[in-house]
Amino acid sequence: MARLETRGRSRALQALYAWDLRGDASLEMVAAQVWDDLAVAADERAFAGALINIVRARGNELDEEIEAVTTNWRLSRLGAIERSVLRLAAAELEQGGTPPKVVLQEAVRLAERYGSAPSARFVNGVLDALARKLGRL
Numbered sequence: 001m002a003r004l005e006t007r008g009r010s011r012a013l014q015a016l017y018a019w020d021l022r023g024d025a026s027l028e029m030v031a032a033q034v035w036d037d038l039a040v041a042a043d044e045r046a047f048a049g050a051l052i053n054i055v056r057a058r059g060n061e062l063d064e065e066i067e068a069v070t071t072n073w074r075l076s077r078l079g080a081i082e083r084s085v086l087r088l089a090a091a092e093l094e095q096g097g098t099p100p101k102v103v104l105q106e107a108v109r110l111a112e113r114y115g116s117a118p119s120a121r122f123v124n125g126v127l128d129a130l131a132r133k134l135g136r137l
Contacts, residue, residue, distance in 0.1 A: 005098070006106065008047030009088065011040050013110055015052055016084035027056045054091035062090040069129035081115040082123060089127050093136055100136040104128060 002010075015031035022030055031052050035045055055062065063075055066086050075083050089107035092098055104127045112120035131137040 004043055005047060008044045009051070009092075009106055009110060011035060011038075011044050012048035012051045012088050013084055013114065014038070015048065016055065016087055017080055017114075020080045020084055027052060027059075051088060051091045051095065054094055055087050058091070058094065059087070062087055062094065065130060065134070066090055066126065069133055070126050079115065079119070082111065082119050085111045085115070085119075085123050086126060089123070090130060093127075093131060093134060100131045104131065 011034075012031075015027070015034045018034050019025065019027045019030040031049070034040075035048070040048075067073075067075055070078075075086075078086070085107050088110070089103050092103045093100060104124065107127055108120045108124045111123040115123075128137065
C-alpha cells in the first residue's frame with residue numbers, strides 16, 4: 001500500500017481537480033464532499049487538508065508564482081489536471097516540510113497517472129523552475 005503522504009497527495013489532487021471544474025464553489029466544501037463520497041480515511045484527510053488550506057489561503061500568490069515560470073502559458077490555458085498538480089506541488093513547496101525533490105517526483109507521478117506522459121514532462125519542467133526560483137533546489 002502507498003505511503004500516507006502519497007495517498008494524501010492523491011486525495012488533495014482529487015479535491016483540487018473537482019474544485020477547478022466547479023469554478024465557484026468553496027474549496028473546503030468541495031474537498032469535504034469529494035472525501036466523503038470516497039470515504040477517505042482521517043489521516044489522509046489531515047495530510048490533504050493541510051495542503052488544501054495552503055491553496056485556499058495563498059491561491060492567488062501560488063498561481064502568480066507558477067505563471068511566472070510557465071513561459072507563454074497562463075494557468076487558464078492549462079488542463080485541469082496540470083493546473084491542479086501544479087497548485088498542489090506549489091503548496092507543498094510552500095509548506096516546506098517535504099524535500100523539494102520528493103515534491104517534484106510525486107507531482108510528476110500524479111501528472112502521469114491522472115494526465116499523460118507529456119503532462120508529466122510539462123509539470124516537471126515548471127516545478128523545477130519554480131523550486132529554483134524559490135531557492136529550494
